[in-house]
Amino acid sequence: xxxxxxxxxxxxxxxxxxxxxxxSWIYAGVIRVRNWYYDRWSLPxxxxxxxxxxxxxxxxxxxxxxxxxxxxxQMLERGRKPAVLxxxxxxxxxxxxxxxxxxSRHCPEAVAVANPDRAAAGRLxxxxxxxxxxxxxxxxxxxxLGRDLDIVLIDATRPFxxxxxxxxxxxxxxxxxxxxxxxxxxxxCNQADRETxxxxxxxxxxxxxxVPLFHAIHRPTVFTDLVGNEVRPPIGxxxxxxxxxxxxxxxxxxxxxxxxxxxxxxxWPDHHVYTPADAELLGQWVNQVQLDCLVTTEKDAVKxxxxxxxWPVPVMALRVEIDVPDDGETTLNxxxxxxxxxxxxxxxxxxxxx
Numbered sequence: 001x002x003x004x005x006x007x008x009x010x011x012x013x014x015x016x017x018x019x020x021x022x023x024s025w026i027y028a029g030v031i032r033v034r035n036w037y038y039d040r041w042s043l044p045x046x047x048x049x050x051x052x053x054x055x056x057x058x059x060x061x062x063x064x065x066x067x068x069x070x071x072x073x074q075m076l077e078r079g080r081k082p083a084v085l086x087x088x089x090x091x092x093x094x095x096x097x098x099x100x101x102x103x104s105r106h107c108p109e110a111v112a113v114a115n116p117d118r119a120a121a122g123r124l125x126x127x128x129x130x131x132x133x134x135x136x137x138x139x140x141x142x143x144x145l146g147r148d149l150d151i152v153l154i155d156a157t158r159p160f161x162x163x164x165x166x167x168x169x170x171x172x173x174x175x176x177x178x179x180x181x182x183x184x185x186x187x188x189c190n191q192a193d194r195e196t197x198x199x200x201x202x203x204x205x206x207x208x209x210x211v212p213l214f215h216a217i218h219r220p221t222v223f224t225d226l227v228g229n230e231v232r233p234p235i236g237x238x239x240x241x242x243x244x245x246x247x248x249x250x251x252x253x254x255x256x257x258x259x260x261x262x263x264x265x266x267x268w269p270d271h272h273v274y275t276p277a278d279a280e281l282l283g284q285w286v287n288q289v290q291l292d293c294l295v296t297t298e299k300d301a302v303k304x305x306x307x308x309x310x311w312p313v314p315v316m317a318l319r320v321e322i323d324v325p326d327d328g329e330t331t332l333n334x335x336x337x338x339x340x341x342x343x344x345x346x347x348x349x350x351x352x353x354x
Contacts, residue, residue, distance in 0.1 A: 004169055005162055017168065024168035031165070031173050035143075044146035045119040049126060050080075050133050050343040052336070053147040055140025057178065058161040058170045060246035060270070062153040063187040063218060064138055065099045065299070066322035071135050072107040074336055080132035081109065083125035085145075087138065088114025098271060099137060101302035105228055118145045133340075140181070141172055149339045152181040153216075156192035157250065159200045178207045183214070183335060187322065190217040191253055214332055218250070219323040220258050223316045226301050231316055234260060237292040241265040242282065243300050244272025251297060254320065264289045274300070279309040286312050 003013050004020065038044075052071055056062040068084055075082040088097040100112035111129045115121035118136060122145065125131045136145060140152055154160075161170030178184065184204055189197055197215070204213060222230045241262050243251055248267045255262060266285060268278075282294065294315045296304070301317035324332055 004164070004167075020168040021164070024165040027167070028165050028174070035173070035177065038143040042144070045144060046146040047119070047122040047126065047134055049122070049131060050149075050340055051122070051136055051145065051147040052133070052149045052151065052339070053136040053139030053142075054151050054153065055136075055138050055142075056153045056155075057140065057172055057175065058155070058158070059166065059172060060155070060158070060170060061250065062155040063185075063216065063322055064153060065102055066218065066320060067151070067153060067185065067187075067216075068099070068135050068137050069103055069106045070322050071336075072103065072110045074333065075133045075135075076107065076109055078337075078340065080340075081111070081130065082107075082133045082135055083111040083113055083122065083129065083131040084135045084137050085118045085121045085125070085139075086112070086114050087116045087118070087142070098299040098303055102298045105298070105302065118142055148343055149336070150180060150182040151185060152178060152183070153185050153187050154200065154204070155247075156186050156188045156197055156200060158247075159186075160203070175203070176207055178204060178211075181208060181211055183212050183332070184208070185214045185216050185324070185332075187216045188218055188250065189215040190257075191250065212331070212335060214324050214328045215326075216322050216324045216328070218254060218320050220254055221319045221321050223295070224298075224301070224319055226305050226315055226317065228301075228317075231314070233258060234293045234295060234314075234316060238263045238290060239293055239295055240286065240289060240291040241295045242267065243297045244268035244270060244274075245297055245299065246270040251318070254318065255295065258318070260295065263291060272300075274303050274307060276307060276309070279304075279307050279311075283309075283312050 003016055054064050054067050072082045084100060084103050086097050086100055097114050100114055103110060104112050111125045111131050113121040113125050122134050136147055139147065160175055163169060165171045186197060186200055201213060223233050225231050239260055239262050241255060242265065245251065291313055293313050296317055298317045298319055
């Protein structure tokens, strides 16, 4: 991250960035051909339920899981049993994708399906579970499945991936492709100043002038134990924080907002699958630093529940929800209602086809 952000200087960093830049040109060519194929040639596959996509244009956390949970709750309030369709990153037959496990914990009525073939996942959810709506998780680049509303999230603290495509930067596709978005939500607005948010808005408007644009914050709600039961916040204690996430600094900032003072922290790569050896290392760390408790994310907590570990101190998870303040939530709900109404008003239902 230090190299691609440009923060690291020196004789070695510059040639590495040059090599990454060349690789990003190759990646850009692949993306250009792929998008041309979907723009000009391939017809999308439609499901027999309305589909709302949640995605982004950068790698790393932008708040897709909290937004998917929020959308599931909105569908349930409207009497529509939802399915969340995910590619199931790092899922296995023993442990599902961490995002889906969190979603199932928040919305047990929703159906969570992990399958790289999202169309097949959607058909399964409709036929086997009778769902009435689908949430396409991480769907902006997944153009094979048609969607009735395309929501794109942009993190206010790292909006445009250092302006470069992978691997030189964090962009999954060029910023200009935001013109495909039908709704854009700037997340973590509480962790950025007004001037930065204004600059992000201006950049978006230059690309997609008419797109509905919303501000959102990641709002911490409660601390829970590993199975989801609410516990008291660890204020005034020696707290160790650990996680396997893309944006550890965002978690640290949120804990600071909760008046939690961290004694120490340890990080694993994003979507890390924990092992008993990891738990043993954490136990040794607790003893070495003399910690009173450990704090992690919900995504990490749901994976830790599968380990049979006698933790030396309490392990807590910080529950975070997405909040669209002021009248933003009302306006966004109106857009969702409009999408559902237009779907129902179609004279010829979209049929799932290959």
